[in-house]
Amino acid sequence: MFVRSALFLSAVLLLGGCDVTTELGKPCNLVRKATDQEREEQGREVVEVKEKDIAAEQDFISFGSLECEDLICVRDDLSPRSQDPEAPALGYCSKECVQGTTTGCEITRTVDDVEVGLKDRMTCRPLLLDQDTLDAIRAADEGFYRRTFGENNSPYFCAGATPAAQGT
8 A cells, every 4th residue: 555655646746847748839731621532632531731722811720630639730820821832831739728718828849840929929719610600500510510620619729819810
């Protein structure tokens, strides 16, 4: 009994001093569901989004990015863009968050690959339709909802706050 308690206490003490890092803010490629033709030609369920596919000053959320632990890659309208329209569109790893919270969207990565300024502007904000619209779509056609939004049930994700997102 004493040995178990000692091991448990040691584990708690060791883990208590560790900083937990996540992939939040890590660069990732934006992806989308492949069309039937793309699936036949490339044999993949998802394909990379190109720069030309995203309008300027537009938020973009991508579900299914294998580079991110939560499979969510976003790009806000202040994210850097490539000048090459055929280049893969890049974003950063995100996750769902709870509306009105001030914690959970902190970038804890210690590497230098986080977009400049992103740590200071990361917040929990809606990137999809409002909650009522999402609920209505799900109620009207569950299959369509799942094909479009996957298992996501909330419009709120960790993303960089922008003037457009703040209403200014």
